[in-house]
Amino acid sequence: MxxxxxxxxxxxxxxxxxxxxxxxxxxxxxxxxxxxxxxxxxxxxxxxxxxxxxxxxxxxxxxxxxxxxxxxxxxxxxxxxxxxxxxxxxxxVSAYEVSQGPTELIQYDPSRAYEGYTLFSPMLGRNTYLIDMQGQVINMWSHPEPWVRSDAREHARLLEDGTLLRAYGSPNGQTPSALKAGLFQIVDWDGEVVWEYENPREGYSAHHDFRMIWNPKLGERTIMYITSREISHEEAIRLGVDPGLRENYASRPDGLIEIDLKGNIIWEWNISDHLVQDVNPASSNYGVIKEHPERLDPNFGTGVSGDWIHANAFDFNESLDHAVINNSTFSEFYVIDHGATFLVGDPEGSIELAAGRAGDFVYRWGNSCVYDSGECPSMTNEGMSTSNGHQQVFFSHDIQWITSR
Structure with missing residues (x-):
């Protein structure tokens, strides 16, 4: 043994x-x-x-x-x-949490590094750390027991006013995911909770990424996060998923949700509303894959899973009023027009717009093979890669807008 x-x-x-x-x-x-x-x-x-x-x-x-x-x-x-x-x-980092000893600067080249601070939360750790360029801990935020007890991917963001936006697995989580049901908090410099929100809807699970954004139409700060939505096998079949590939298509298509600081959902986008498929002619999203690069083919590949795009990250461009979200499953990213689908004071209208044509991809990049417009990677029977084809991104786990400095 x-x-x-x-x-x-x-x-x-x-x-x-x-x-x-x-x-x-x-x-x-x-x-x-x-x-x-x-x-x-x-x-x-x-x-x-x-x-x-x-x-x-x-x-x-x-x-x-x-x-x-x-x-x-x-x-x-x-x-x-x-x-x-x-x-x-x-x-x-983990050793520091055990020993509470001094940190050690391993390497620092000022000519190649931007001045600033680094914020991180070690996985399975109890704290979030803010360190300077010398590796010294400037502040440490300790987290409540659910942060440690859950299998959440610990995550936090430092806001402009010095408070910390954090998220961790809620004890009320319905499905296994990186953030469970999604419990969000804003805490001050001393770790006192000044704001809290928990995803209220059953069947929805926040996961991986979140951030505070500036909503230019609303003229105020809001919070946006990645979420998955549970759908049944029957609903997935109605959406045009090929029934010949799997016996059970109970799925978790990913999307984005935006809330105001009162905890109201004011905008929502989900990938399940933006599909094209050539399997089920009776479905409204039936079409020629190559002619619709603005939509996703859920049947791409040979082993379609319930985790359609496995979004790990998103970012928001306040000037363009666009969101971008990654698809690590198909190795792509998608730009979504938030501004064209957001109506001030009308959450239902915003969600309806985002679910329609206005919410289709404005731009996509990474793997043109997915929408039948480029050469796919090739492999030997033993699984060894022989060509990358036209694929540019490979199992990406992050996406960020690059701004000029």
Whole structure:
């Protein structure tokens, strides 16, 4: 029987030294670990994105293969997959939360870095940190128990007045997602809650990204966030999803919701209203895929999932009054005309406009193969890539407007 055991040691520098052991025929040991954001256990080695690790992924590979070359690697892979652990080594942030010791500046080149501050919330951590360019903690916000207890992807944004907009998994969440049902708070510099909002609608789950924006038509600040909406198998079929690809199409199409600071929903957009498909002629969105780049083909590919676009991020351009949202599933992003679909004082009219033609994509980019207007990537039977085709973006997890400085 093969088991996985992970141990770590906090060093004086604030770095953590992680040891992974493969245990054969031994009782379970408790796992105490921290993780940030890692690639999956691939090629039987840990590959981490965090740059301050003591060892590079290549060296980790050599160490791992040398130490465990006599062990059944398939069993090891299953062990890690079954435990559901995404590991990352050398995480200074997590070590800091344990030791409360001083942080250490690893590298700083003023000629190549913008002056400013960095705000971050370590995954599975209890705090959000604001640090300066020397790595010193300027402020720390501690979070309530649901932040820690949930499997939320902790996230926070520093607002212009020095308050913190944060979100975490609500205990009332109905579906598994990065933010559960979505509980949002604004807290002051000292961590006192000055505003709170919880998504009130059943079947809707906020996830991944959110931000405070300036609504130019309304002339005030609002909050916009990514949300998924649960739809049934029957509704998905009515929308033109190919029934021959899966037995159950209960789905979670993503979209955007905007609320005012009184907690009222004032605008909403969802990808399920902007589809084109060539499977079901009886559906109103039936058409030729290539002729409708302003809409999404939900049947693209061979294994259509219930997570249609898996939006990880969005951004808002206040000058254009446009939103942009990414699609990590199809490796694209879409620009949406918020201004053309927002009516002041008329939330129902705004939502209706956003669900219609005015809410179709103004622009899309990343993978023209998706709408039958470019060469698709090609692979061998073994899954090895031979050509990227015309695809420009690959499993993107962020999208930002670039403004001049």
């Amino acid at each position: 093969i088991k996985c055991r992970l141990s770590f040691q906090v060093l004086r520098t604030g770095l953590s030294l992680i040891t992974v052991e493969i245990v054969q025929n031994q009782e379970d040991t408790s796992l105490f670990f921290f993780y940030r954001y890692c690639f999956q256990f691939q090629d039987y080695v840990m590959r981490c994105m965090y740059t301050i690790t003591r060892y590079s992924p290549v060296k980790l590979h050599k160490i791992f293969i040398e130490k465990y070359k006599g062990i059944d690697m398939e069993a090891i892979k299953k062990c890690f997959s079954a435990s559901g652990i995404f590991l990352c080594v050398g995480i200074a």
